[in-house]
Amino acid sequence: MSNYSIKDLEQLSGIKAHTLRIWEQRYNLVNPKRTDTNIRYYDDEDLKRILNVAMLNSHGIKISKIASMSHTDISEEIIRLTDQSLDYNDQIQALTICMIEMDEDRFEKVLSTSIIKLGFEDTIIKVVYPFLTKIGVLWLTGAITPAQEHFISNLIRQKLIVAIDGEVGKNTGKTFMLFLPEGELHEISLLFSSYLIKKHGHKVIYLGQNTPDADLISVYNMQRPDFLFTVITTSPSPENIQDYLTMLGREFSEAKVFVSGLQSVEQQLSIPSNICSLAYSKEIKRILVQMEEQIV
Template sequence: MNNVKTSFSIRDMENLSGIKAHTIRIWEKRYNLFSPERTDTNIRTYNLESLQKLLNVTLLYNNGYKISKIAKLGDAKIPALVNEIISEKSEKSHALNSLKLAMLNFDQSLFLKTYNELMEEKSFTQIFNEVFLPLLSELGLLWQTNTISPAHEHFISNLIKQKIYIHTEKLQFDAPTKNDKVYVLFLPENEIHELGLLYVNYQLALHGYKTIYLGQTMPVESLEDLLKYYHNIRFVSYFTVAPTKDDLDDYFVRFNELLNKSPQSELYVMGHQIQELDDEISHGQIKLFKSINQLIDSL
């Protein structure tokens, strides 16, 4: 493969495995678990095989195996033991490790293999909450520490989006069973991070509601057209980077002007930008939800 990241610093290894760099150095020196190369300035670098081994060692270590015993197994027996002990308890960790490797290698086949194995045991909702969400929460840290590039993040995010699209489409073949309200999902202007909103759309369809998905960067004024067709709308949005915190008050004022034309309608908002807002804004026709599951539980 071209353009695959094959060299990792000890800080990368720490970020990807959750094992402190100091501990990795001890394992390396005391148990000869890894054989890093050295740069001209004597800085450790690790290859992809070392990362794979560290992730497997970490899974065993977190499942009660002593590091001294793991070190005696040898490179061939460690993956075999990992496969033996994968259970409901460790399956999440194993899946997360596989998805990280798929991301680092831009390896779609490994992503699909891991995903299909999960689907044999879990529902899509369980996979999203137990595996995809923890992975996505790690991406921010990995990106901030330069362990991964934006290309890695886009690659894995778009594969997850594909799965949401597939499962949503399956639900949309059947007519909605709940028609008392319609959910209109959109992102505000200059907002393009839609993975969370796509998953909300899936959950609403799963619960039998009619949804209209409008997607990215929708001006408030353009939403007024929906009021010509529906009188009881739940507008749903996800603020990741926009509007900025300085612009939130103005945005809510503008949206209230829209909602005043439809007294039965409401705006539901989630996302990073509203996490620090007081819940007191959640009154009248605008409601804040601190998580996707909080919104889903309110249905």
């Protein structure tokens, strides 16, 4: 069980700490505990309740009414709203609740419903990506545990793999080699890029996480792909990113290399001429559309 400060609740729910304190005092919505040193904190049950209350309140239900609802009534109303809503923030909030509760069945339903209503690509770009950004910040601030992040990330990863397997077209276009640098494990953006590339009729050589430089060069020399694509989130480190980009430019000078991720866009770097830096990995779709227009 995790402990949360009122600032953690504010970050997770989007409700100001001042408002949360008013709700607590007037309606007894949550019951903060105190440490041995008299510091107030909240537990998982408090957090889940506030997330549910925030979602109901955003749909115009008054706090006084929510306070009088039973736990079952609140849960049923949340499910009803999530199933009917096309609002991205509602879907993100619902996924956050699933993560906190580690509720795989509910997560599956929320994501599947979103895919049916919004489509797979819009669900990933407009719901899943913002959600992952949110939980990344929460993980760094200690508001959620690594276990909760890994739980939800693996469920999303499974969804992407199923979608990729469903793209069994002719793959008669260009060849893309997708990889993550050595030490890099954040794979979701790379998997989504693989899905988009295959969907647009191109071949994918997927090397995945933690690819050593020597292996990358070896496979390139055997396959000679037209393009390389990578996402650099945490590795290489800021101190080593320039050397890594220089290596990519030198070793793969005959190919176009697309590089995305926080490490590659948040610094002033000298980018080799054959490397294209993308602010977001989802921009690969724009590149794919441009390629199709050039062919036409």
